[in-house]
Amino acid sequence: MADRYGSDRLSIFLIILSIILNFIGNLLKTPVFGLIGYIPLAISIYRMLSKNITRRRMENYKFVMFTDSFTAWFKKAVDNITIRIRDAKTHRYFSCPDCRAKLRVPKGKGTIIITCPKCKTEFKKKT
Template sequence: MMRTMFDRLFAGRNGIDQLNIALFVLAILCWIGSLFAPTRGLANLLHWACLLAAAFCCVRAFSQNLGRRQQENQKFLAMTRGFRIGRNWRAKMEQKRQYKVFKCPSCGVKLRVPRGKGKIKVTCRQCGASFEERS
């Protein structure tokens, strides 16, 4: 029942995306910071930053201008790409267990081959050079 109510509420609206999640986390951090701020002025500043972040998050979530909100989200993702790149460590570790990576001796391109196939002949896709390696 709650799920259908939220689905109806957000129909045709932007909803929650990565930028909204970041704004929500920022609002919570500002709120916590305002509770433990050493001075009254800093506490007020953090309190207003919390309110602004939460308000902007709500405006973006209920906005019907989907194109503009998607552009904002894409810019945010482009700006934070460096921070998010290390989050796929689990997938990288899984890939490391299943595949072995070699560098082509002539052009230096990385080549991925399945593990456990014994000694195999690897052919570079880029330059066509062949070499034997143990997988």
């Protein structure tokens, strides 16, 4: 069909949401979820067949910006956890009592005085 918008990330998300809601409705044996599950599907089909391309692009752009902020935060959190697990045998992590900066110190050195490179605060910790 010429001059139609077609599918994008928002349309695919709406279709997946529709499938999930219908699946939950079938599991719980409640027709309400089944009916609610058709609403995102109808919106997705409307968006795919729409001729107002600029408006659909703006909707998709806002959706992508919204989801990418969560994706970036989640990826950063997973990366930090992965690094801490990888370094668990050789390093300890402390936070500065003044500026809350994360500091990585080698393990097994006993009680040491740690100097924060950011605010130059010194504090004692046992590694």
